[in-house]
Amino acid sequence: MSEKNYCVSISRRGSRSCKETIKEAFDRLGGIESFVKPGQRIMLKPNYTGDLNPQEGAVTSNSVLEGLIQLLREAGVQDITIAEGCGTVHIGTSVIFRHVGIEKIADQYGVKLVDMNTCPMRTVAIPDAVWLKEVQLSEGLFGYDLVINVPVIKTHVQCVFTCAVKNMKGAVSPKHKRYFHATELHQCIADFQLVLPKMITVVDGLIGQEGMGPAEGIPVPLDIIMVGENSVAIDGVAMAIAQINPEEVKHVCLAAQMGQGSYMLDDIDVLGVQIEEITRKFKSANTDVGSYDGVELYTDNACSGCTNSLVIALNRLKNSGDLEKFDGLQIKCGSGKPDCKEYKNFFYLGRCSHGMGKKEAETNDHVHLIDGCAPCALEIEERIREVYGIDRHL
Numbered sequence: 001m002s003e004k005n006y007c008v009s010i011s012r013r014g015s016r017s018c019k020e021t022i023k024e025a026f027d028r029l030g031g032i033e034s035f036v037k038p039g040q041r042i043m044l045k046p047n048y049t050g051d052l053n054p055q056e057g058a059v060t061s062n063s064v065l066e067g068l069i070q071l072l073r074e075a076g077v078q079d080i081t082i083a084e085g086c087g088t089v090h091i092g093t094s095v096i097f098r099h100v101g102i103e104k105i106a107d108q109y110g111v112k113l114v115d116m117n118t119c120p121m122r123t124v125a126i127p128d129a130v131w132l133k134e135v136q137l138s139e140g141l142f143g144y145d146l147v148i149n150v151p152v153i154k155t156h157v158q159c160v161f162t163c164a165v166k167n168m169k170g171a172v173s174p175k176h177k178r179y180f181h182a183t184e185l186h187q188c189i190a191d192f193q194l195v196l197p198k199m200i201t202v203v204d205g206l207i208g209q210e211g212m213g214p215a216e217g218i219p220v221p222l223d224i225i226m227v228g229e230n231s232v233a234i235d236g237v238a239m240a241i242a243q244i245n246p247e248e249v250k251h252v253c254l255a256a257q258m259g260q261g262s263y264m265l266d267d268i269d270v271l272g273v274q275i276e277e278i279t280r281k282f283k284s285a286n287t288d289v290g291s292y293d294g295v296e297l298y299t300d301n302a303c304s305g306c307t308n309s310l311v312i313a314l315n316r317l318k319n320s321g322d323l324e325k326f327d328g329l330q331i332k333c334g335s336g337k338p339d340c341k342e343y344k345n346f347f348y349l350g351r352c353s354h355g356m357g358k359k360e361a362e363t364n365d366h367v368h369l370i371d372g373c374a375p376c377a378l379e380i381e382e383r384i385r386e387v388y389g390i391d392r393h394l
């Protein structure tokens with residue numbers, strides 16, 4: 001092994017099982033036994049962005065979680081928990097556990113499932129934070145000997161890219177998840193890493209996602225598993241594989257600037273499969289809002305933060321077959337003045353338009369505010385559905 005500061009081990013699955021592939025990746029780092037001991041309590045933190053098909057790269061694959069459970073059992077670990085606090089709070093993590101199929105696997109192996117959104121919350125001070133001086137974390141995150149972060153590799157409409165660093169946001173309370181989006185999203189993500197418990201990352205790189213990730217993108221088969229101890233270095237390698245410029249991924253840059261690790265390939269020893277063997281340019285999110293039948297959009301002076309979230313929310317409404325039910329839907333983001341004759345159901349989106357909409361909302365029941373900079377796409381969808389009283393079909 002060279003003198004570089006960080007190591008990331010990459011294995012290709014091919015015709016092997018996930019357990020064998022994960023084992024090989026761990027073996028280059030000294031074996032799973034150098035990270036876990038018999039009798040320990042281990043938590044697995046997957047990525048369950050929403051109620052989505054695990055075959056499409058948006059959420060962690062069942063086969064990777066099952067392979068990890070099998071490997072941990074072989075290493076003498078009986079007490080295993082899978083814990084997540086999904087961003088789609090209106091759907092609920094336990095519903096997602098059932099729909100993606102992990103509930104069945106957990107039953108089969110005697111593994112516990114924890115919805116971190118519904119646990120009691122613990123306020124943790126972050127003395128060295130740049131912005132977020134305290135964070136509400138789920139009690140479901142604590143009490144383990146090791147947390148194994150199991151993210152996927154995806155482009156992201158608000159963060160450009162997501163893998164290891166951002167995935168732990170599932171452990172943040174729903175209130176603080178919203179607060180992140182309403183304030184300094186990237187700095188909040190970088191800040192709360194400082195108070196996370198002992199962790200290692202096993203990346204599910206079987207299928208990534210490009211384009212309108214983290215939920216509505218296009219699957220990219222990669223067929224790899226990556227293991228590493230440093231989340232920033234893991235993200236550095238994942239970005240190199242996806243040919244994403246790290247300088248555009250603010251939360252990872254900020255984490256690196258704070259001394260949490262390095263995404264520079266010169267600092268990272270890549271063991272096993274090399275980046276050149278698997279690299280593939282991921283398409284970025286399309287920020288063009290376009291038009292949607294029956295929806296009035298006002299996006300003058302809006303930046304890509306708002307327009308990306310808006311596109312995702314509208315695509316989700318459209319793909320669910322519900323968009324035509326939202327009669328009179330009007331949405332405005334950015335600082336431009338809307339040229340609107342009559343308010344039907346008018347949503348002011350994002351901090352830039354909040355001031356403009358606040359007065360109107362006080363006197364007009366047809367005016368609604370959705371705050372955030374950038375606002376969260378899933379929250380936009382949820383709020384529109386709430387105002388119209390139309391649930392998403394599950």
Ligand code: SF4
Pocket residue numbers: 301302303304305306307333334335349350351352353372373374375
């Ligand atoms: S609120 Fe303003 S600055 Fe923030 S994402 Fe929206 S348009 Fe951009």
